[in-house]
Amino acid sequence: MNKEENYLEINRALWNARTAIHIGSDFYDMNDFMNGNSSLNSIELDELGDVAGKSILHLQCHFGQDTLSLARLGAKVCGIDFSEQATAEAEKISRKLNLDARFVCCDVYQAAAHVSEQFDIVFTSYGTIGWLPDLDRWARVIAEKLKPGGTFIIAEFHPVVWMFDNHFERVTYSYFKTEAIIEEEEGTYADQQAEIKKESVSWNHSLSEVTEALRKNGLQIGSLKEFDYSPYDCFRNTVKTEKGFQIKGMEGLLPMVYSIKARKGIV
Numbered sequence: 001m002n003k004e005e006n007y008l009e010i011n012r013a014l015w016n017a018r019t020a021i022h023i024g025s026d027f028y029d030m031n032d033f034m035n036g037n038s039s040l041n042s043i044e045l046d047e048l049g050d051v052a053g054k055s056i057l058h059l060q061c062h063f064g065q066d067t068l069s070l071a072r073l074g075a076k077v078c079g080i081d082f083s084e085q086a087t088a089e090a091e092k093i094s095r096k097l098n099l100d101a102r103f104v105c106c107d108v109y110q111a112a113a114h115v116s117e118q119f120d121i122v123f124t125s126y127g128t129i130g131w132l133p134d135l136d137r138w139a140r141v142i143a144e145k146l147k148p149g150g151t152f153i154i155a156e157f158h159p160v161v162w163m164f165d166n167h168f169e170r171v172t173y174s175y176f177k178t179e180a181i182i183e184e185e186e187g188t189y190a191d192q193q194a195e196i197k198k199e200s201v202s203w204n205h206s207l208s209e210v211t212e213a214l215r216k217n218g219l220q221i222g223s224l225k226e227f228d229y230s231p232y233d234c235f236r237n238t239v240k241t242e243k244g245f246q247i248k249g250m251e252g253l254l255p256m257v258y259s260i261k262a263r264k265g266i267v
Helices: 007-023 030-034 042-048 065-072 084-097 108-114 135-145 207-216
Strands: 055-059 076-081 101-105 119-125 146-157 181-186 197-202 219-227 238-240 245-247 257-264
Touching: 007 084, 007 197, 030 084, 042 119, 042 146, 042 219, 042 257, 055 065, 055 108, 055 135, 065 076, 065 084, 065 101, 065 119, 076 084, 076 108, 084 101, 108 135, 119 135, 135 146, 135 207, 135 219, 146 207, 207 219, 207 257
Parallel strands: 055 076, 055 119, 076 101, 119 146
Antiparallel strands: 146 257, 181 197, 219 257, 238 245
C-alpha cells in the first residue's frame, strides 16, 4: 500500500503525536480556556449566530476547544475526530467543565456509522478538509447528518495559502487538487520548535471543488466570504496587523481564510 492509500494511518499518527504538544502550548492557551475564554473567532461566530438550544455536529474537532466553546454558548454538541489521543483529551476536558458535549473517535467519512441522529448545524473549521482526499464523500456525510432545513458552516484556510512553500517564498503546489502532498513535518503550527517529526498526507481543494461538492449533495450556498488575514499565528513569516495575521511582505494581497454558509433543503 502506498502512502496516499495509507493516508489515514499516517495522519492519525501525526495528530496523536501532536495532541499532547498542542494541549501544553501557548497557542491553545489551555489555562485561559479552562477559565472561560472562548476559542471561537468572529469569522465563524458571525455565520453561526445564536446557537443556544441548537444541536451541532463538529467535524474534525481535534481535542475539542471549539466544540466546548459552542457548548458554553448553549448548544448541544457532538465532536468527532479520528485521533484517539485528541478525543480522549476532549472527553477529559468536557468532564472537568461539566458541559453538554460528547466526543466520538472516528474518521469523518464514517460519521453516519457512529453518530445516529441529525443536527441543526454541521460545523468544521481551520485546517480540516486538506486532510481529506474526497470532498464529494465529505459533503455526502454533511447532507446525511443535517436535519431538513439545517445549516452547514465552514471556516477554513484559503487554498491559495497552501500553494506556497512553508516559508512563503515561492509557489510550490497547484491551487487545484492533483496528487497528494506528502511531506515530513518538523515541529507543529502550535509550536514550531517542538521535537516531533512525522509524515503527513494532504490535498489542496479549490473553492469551486468545495462549493460543487456541497451543491451536488443538495446544499444551497447562502454565503461565501474571503478574508485577507488569519485569526491564528499558525504560518511562518507572518506579521500581526489590526485585522489578524498576514504574510510579511504580502499584507492584504493574499486571501488567507474563507467561510461558507449553506442550507439543506426541506423535502
